[in-house]
Amino acid sequence: MNLWYLIDLFAFLGGAVATLLATPVFQWIAMKTDFLDRPQANHKGHGRPTPLLGGAAMFTGWILCIGGGLLLAHWGRIPFFSEVISDYLDGISYAAPQLGFIVLGAFLSVILGLIDDKWAMSAAVKFGGQFLIALLAATLGGVRVNIFLDNAVLTTAVSVFWIMLLMNSINFFDNMDGLAVGTIAIAMGFFTVIAALNQQFFIAVFSALTCGVCCGFWFYNFNPAVIFMGDSGSHFLGYMAAVISAGVTYFGIDFSLSRFPILMPLFILALPLFDTAMVVLIRTRNHKPFWIGDHNHISHRFVRMGLSRKQAVMLVHLMALTIGLGILPVFWGDFRTAAILVVQALLLLGIITILQFTLGNRQETRETPVTPAGDRKETKL
Template sequence: MDWAQIYAAVFIMALGLSLILTPACQKIAQIFGFLDIPKCEGHKLHAKSTPLLGGVAMYSAWILTILAALAAVTFILPEKAMQDIIAGVAGIKLVLREFAVIILCALAALVMGTYDDKHAMKAHHKLYGQIAIAVATATFGGVHITLFMDLPFLSWFLTVFWIIFIFNATNFFDNMDGLAVGTASIAFLFFTTAAIVNEQYFVACLGACCAGSAIGFWFFNHSPASIFMGDGGSHFLGYMLAVISAKVTYFNPLVSESRLSILIPLFILAVPIFDTLAVVVIRLLNHKPIYVGDHNHISHRFLHMGMSRKRAVLLVHLLCLIAGLGAMPLLWGDERSCLILIAQGVTILLMLTLIQYSGTIQNKQQAQLQEISPDEK
């Protein structure tokens, strides 16, 4: 059994389990009252109560696939095949210990988010939980962002910050049916590809497993969604995006000619990162709390341009594909090619900035018109 077959098997199993478990979690959510009820909240676009627990479905598919893979390696595969797999993963015992930490932290992220779905945690309490999970991962989970610097504390700090930021970026981006899970699925596939190119077998399997569980859930979450992922799902996906993006080694001197390849995760996640920074700036300029939802996301801008929700989400996903596809050649390109691709990425971000700015001006003009009384018009 070669690694390509293993990747495919992991992906298909996670996909199948997600397709089976999502409807089950939908029914459980209805029975126990895990429902997203709009309550006239301005930033919510759905009109009826919708089951949550999509995160439970994705995590369950993910962990069951992992356990099945470990069982297959231990008890089912021939001894030679098992030895070949172990030989392909350097320091297998350390890897498994670190992976146990990642599994527990992913579970903690899911539990915290699911609790928030039911009981509405205060924003600072949720932030404390995110910090604790990020610190545990950076300290014990073998997740490090080094940027070619031999500065352990700076690496640790960058890793903690990255995990917390992607936690919240994914949560912010979950503002329309199928948007966040579709974007995460695209990102997981790109990260898996990067890991395969650099022969990071374990990380590639982990990425394939995440992609399968996310895509399986997408079939039930795209518009009109029959189930939401909730904060539990956005925290699980955000955590795994942060972990896998940090675990992949983007610069391989045997493959890549430029160290600019370390920018690949910023390209793959460019759209949600940009969207998060943009809405935070807009909320600060409007003197509003950054954790209070609104309609200033890029997906909402496309709605204001006359698109349907499905088309707005599709356009965002196409932008994610463009950014990710532009990042892949950085894995093996030379310095000049990488600079051209980076310029392309910056151009896309400038285009998004123009859309965001135009939408902000339009919203202000509409608000000013609404403040004018009929006698003044």
């Protein structure tokens, strides 16, 4: 069993190294093809045109590792690990069709984002594309959100909604250098731990690989970013967060001491989900379209408090770690322990709510015309 933990580690390192190597290549391609995010006086404030192919770089590192790992597993040429992996080759072959559709969904997510980055699709077209991708993953890819109801139609509908919700939430959340990719890296780390503890070995490897890809790209995307992920990256990361969080088993009659673990993905991904909910409420209250970007995200409010952009991003990441670490023992805790930890997590979200609705409210109706350097437009729904 311990060998699987090493496999998770190698998957993480492989994803990180592959993305570290792929990102400069796509940075060069973006410069040569003029695939750049150019500053705009009304909403963007980065000082120079910046390459916008980060999503393609992350997907390339991710798919190369998946392809290489599958080839090595079937050839039995993975040193030290071939024996343990050989016991699961039948399972790999059985799951290959579903994995293929999941990979196809990830690819289409990147393509949809690239098209929007280049030509700015309308909200309706973009939403339709997201729906088709989510439907593909939920039906042919077998992505299912467990809602304890034996109704295939309802389960599929909830799964499609979950995928689309996270794709758009990460899209909204990508408003400062390193913010979204770092937050998803943290979430993937927690999903890896939970899947490994639950002996869901392949999902753990999948999640560890995605975590590594995020860390590899974060190296270039941290402030001041030399490349942006764009819609292609936010769609890819949102899609993967939805797929992996739905694939992890949080509750089982034979090992769960309460039903509270089913709430874990909501808390692990709470910051992008909660931030999206808050800005939508604020925009609706201010009679503005909810899909049009503004500066009411929690990261922007921290900057208005006087923090630097790096400090604001770091604070959000620390909050994500705090909530995740606080909710993790719910997986193995009894009812009383789990209840206390869930209440604690809710209180933390209550603090975030207060921050969202109070910090910088004096500027809500007087938006600054230019975002701080390094920020970008929030891509539209």
